[in-house]
Amino acid sequence: xxxxxxxxxxxxxxxxxxxxxxxxxxxxxxxxxxxxxxxxxxxxxxxxxxxxxxxxxxxxxxxxxxxxxxxxxxxxxxxxxxxxxxxxxxxxxxxxxxxxxxxxxxxxxxxxxxxxxxxxxxxxxxxxxx
Numbered sequence: 001x002x003x004x005x006x007x008x009x010x011x012x013x014x015x016x017x018x019x020x021x022x023x024x025x026x027x028x029x030x031x032x033x034x035x036x037x038x039x040x041x042x043x044x045x046x047x048x049x050x051x052x053x054x055x056x057x058x059x060x061x062x063x064x065x066x067x068x069x070x071x072x073x074x075x076x077x078x079x080x081x082x083x084x085x086x087x088x089x090x091x092x093x094x095x096x097x098x099x100x101x102x103x104x105x106x107x108x109x110x111x112x113x114x115x116x117x118x119x120x121x122x123x124x125x126x127x128x129x130x
Contacts, residue, residue, distance in 0.1 A: 026099060026100055027082065027097050027098070027099050028098045028099065028100060028106070029081050029082045030081040030082075031081075033077055033081065033082070033084060033098060034077050036098065036106075036122065037056040037075065037077075037084060038056060038058050039056070039057065039058050039124065039125055039126075040055070040056055040122050040123065040124060040125075041053055041054065041055045041056075041122075041123045041124075041125065041126055041127040041128060042054050042055075042056075042119045042120075042121065042122055042123075043119070043120045043121040043123075044117050044118065044119050044120065045117070045118045045120065046116060046117045046118075047115070047116050047117070049066065050066050050067045051066070052064055052065055052066030052067070053065050053066075053127070053128050055126045055127070055128050056075050057126070060074050060075060060076060061073070061074055061075070062074060062075040062086045063126075063128060064088075065128050071088050071089075072088070072089075073086055073087050073088040073089060073091075074086065074087055075087075078095065082097055083095045083096065083097055083111075084096055084097075084098060084108075094110075095110075095111060096108035096109055096110055096111075096116060096117065097109050098119075104121065104122060105118070105119060105120060105121075106118075106119040106122070107119065
């Protein structure tokens with residue numbers, strides 16, 4: 001079952017500073033993980049892929065732009081609260097844990113613990129067109 005994302009919880013976490021409370025190399029979980037993603041655009045580099053941007057909409061939709069191509073799907077936080085998943089179209093869900101590496105940067109790890117995505121920058125709102 002997917003955990004619903006609460007806008008009021010996100011606002012509380014952001015205004016109280018809890019969304020950035022994880023120290024370097026610490027996994028981000030629970031409400032902080034939701035707040036990190038909800039209504040945010042990431043500048044990313046994924047293993048063996050070109051750099052791109054990905055936007056996590058509050059309604060569970062996700063959009064990625066890379067090399068001029070746009071891909072749409074859905075995202076959610078799993079029941080454990082420790083894993084963020086997304087699914088592009090009818091493809092297999094791709095799930096990761098996220099760790100802070102300091103200076104507002106993060107790394108996403110696959111289920112085997114292998115680093116898959118470097119998150120260079122997190123921006124408020126949908127900045128895909130910027």
